[in-house]
Amino acid sequence: MFQEKKEMEALSRNLERLIGGEYLGMAEVSRDTLPSKIQHQIIRLSDKIRGNEERIGREKDEIKKLIAEIAHQLRNPLANMEVYLEMLAEEEASEEERQFCIEAIAASEGRIRFLTEAFIRMARLESRIIQIKKESLYLRDTLLNSILQAKTLSEEKGIQIRLEAAEIKVPHDANWLGEAVYNLLDNSMKYSEKDSYIDVRAVQNEMFVQVVVRDYGIGIMEGEENLIFQRFYRGKRVTVQEGFGLGLYLSREIVLQHGGFVKARRMSPGLEIAVYLPVGERRR
């Protein structure tokens, strides 16, 4: 009886500390008694509060870093524009020079537009403003759309995209998944030689439907399989190809919001990225 009172008082003290904003350590002994179990639950609660607070802190830091990165990325094309605008303003510039300046400014403007659009998509995805609206649709249609979107660029480079997909219905958001797949194709085209191939396959397994995009391009180094999905990461083999390290990151985010996952595999030659989507409805 006395022991129990002591234990209850200890619980009460810990709750008091928790209310006072302290975190609890795991000092107490684990025993197979009710007070010990409640003690354990209070500590879990404390951990949960602490975990949440730390997560919020980390997210704040992330946002700070992101803003700094955005400013940094925008600075280059803006500086270019400034230079060419100055040149345009000079009176003795020839018609040819003027034309050159205008094209350069247009290119910079294109870069800024691309960046802002990517950032807006990223922000919408991250703040979960965009709800992935899953509908049971034919995956093949979504894949065909993405391939169609990639057509201009693929024809320009003479890259043939081959699709092999059965008529499978999968719960997904056609717009967002379409964008995820388009990003994979865009990435593959960027790092492939002229006149090569990209294979797109969709297969149904027990738990997930797998969409595979495989190219025969420059590929990645060992150990980069997970890194390439990180925000702003550029592959170690990348030399001349332009990019911001956003495409694969966005693809992964979209897939995660579908309750699925992505997996990259080194091929010789090239890279294979597999997207796994859960077969049935899945809450997130």
Place this chain on the structure above:
Amino acid sequence: MEVLRTKGLKKIYNTPSSQIRALDGIDISVEEGEFIAIVGSSGSGKTTLLNMLGGLDNPTEGEIIVRGKNLTDMDSEELTVFRRRNIGFVFQNYNLMPILNVHENMTLPLKLDGLGEDRNFLEQIIESLKLKEKLYSMPNTLSGGQQQRVAIARALVARPAVILADEPTGNLDSKTGTEVIGLLKTSAIQFNQTILVVTHNEDIAQMADRIIRIEDGKVSGGGHEE
């Protein structure tokens, strides 16, 4: 938040002629919500390490701190209760109770701790692991992949601080193995669960957020989050 840490962890076996250092000073640190692969060739000490993290084996030297509490200080009764509340296991051979159905197997850890079922949470897990149709089936009627899904569900229901999985795909074909690891990965995100998977399969390890490499009883890479 740090969930798990080891300090100078050693396991030394004395034989009449020599000393075998299965673990030779392991320092690792794991943050809440991380999905980590522990990789090493057979005999590297990775399974010994996992067993120690789960309190299934005692170190010769060093500390194992799970959520701020040192496992090596506990007596066996305390350790049993602590383990049940804080650590979930997933084994290569599933270790389901053959006389219990899927639902009973899943909720066994709760029953052992005298806890009620959190219906809503249970339903989320059942849905995520696609076990709805199999709830009242017996383990021996399920495929390997299905049995492992039940084992994962069982590990998740008690909301342990850490889930330790020892070669969870060892008995599965590679396609099913990838799916099972994918489920662990998506569960880690969905339920903010910390998961450590021991594997010798590089392809599977590549799916983790971080890879800890063990060689000859030492960490050769990835011991701490940078």
